Amino acid sequence: MPLNFHKMHANGDDFVIVDSRNSASPVTSAIAQRMGDRNRGVGFNQLAVLLDCDDAAARLIFWNADGSALDVCGSATRGAADLLMREANVTSLVLRTHRGLLTCERTPTGNISVDMGVPLFDWSDIPLAQAVDTAALPLAGNPAACSMGNPHCTYFVDDLAGLDIAKVGPAIETDALFPLKTNVHFVQIIDRRHIRLRIWERGAGVALGSGSCSCGAVVNGIRRGLLDSTVEVECDGGSVTVQWDGVGSVFLVGPVVASFSGTLNVG
Structure with missing residues (x-):
């Protein structure tokens, strides 16, 4: 079966978008894993499927490269918003994800801003296996945890240079x-x-960037009293900006770039 796709990236955080508006999603766990294979498929960190939606420009569902599902992806949401804004010749729209309705805007510089929603801190919302203080988990290194619709665990270190994250x-x-x-x-x-x-x-695995991870890291830093409300997040592939007032929604702002479009025979 031939499957059309768009390959994009956000500072090297690469993702694939499959447009399935006017049809059912053709993507299964096995197909996502097949497409995510960097040697035999297309390769990506995440895949987003665009579907019809009554109360938004489109509904998004997401897959990881290993075939597992996830509720939100900040980079792929920005990519989908960029595609749909260009298609409709607008600078603002709303997308529906499992995280809820996310408002997306194109900034004067061409970047895409996404309202990523309100972070969650209760242990059962992240989720964790037991009731603990999510600002200081009972793990070596004293990390903090939160949910941006997916779970995040943040370690604060003095020097990244000697850290083998793989x-x-x-x-x-x-x-x-x-x-x-x-x-x-x-x-x-x-x-x-x-x-x-x-x-x-x-x-x-190791990622050059991640929208939701950038948000989770900043949120946990603000909770610890270490950061201001607007933070430049410098990832391996480039930088994004995250804003959070400590109460409401988290805003993610950064670039997205179209790499190529193609068709893959998925069996």
Whole structure:
């Protein structure tokens, strides 16, 4: 079966968009895994499927490269918004995800801003396996946890240079405290408005960037009193801006770039 797709990236955080408006989603776990294979498929960190929606420009469902589903992806949401804004010749629209309705806007500089919703901090919402203080988890390194619609675990370190995240990330992702596994961030604070972030992404591995991880890292830093309300997040692939007033929605702002479009025979 031929499957049309668009390949995009946000500072190297690459994703694929399949437009299934006017039809049922053709993507299954097995197809997502097939497309996500960087040697035999297209390769991506996440895949987003566009579907028809009565109360938004489109509904998005997301897949990781390992075939697992997830509720939200900040980078792919920005990519879908960019495509649909260009198609409709508008600068603002609303998309529906499992996270709810997300308002997206094109900024004067061409970046895409997404209202990522209100972060969740209760242990059962993240979720964690037991009731603990989510601002200081009972794990070595004293990380913090939150949910942006998917689980995030943030470590604050003095120096990222000597940290092998490909070695330490998998053990934290699969720790028994996280029944649905977790994204793992390692944050070095440059100053109160600027952090350096490295990411081990649940279901994808080491990532050059991640919208939701950038949001989770900043939220946990603000909770700790370490950061101001607007923060530049410098990932391996480039920078995004995250804004949070400590109460309401988190706003993610950054670029998206179209790489190529194609058709893959998925069997």
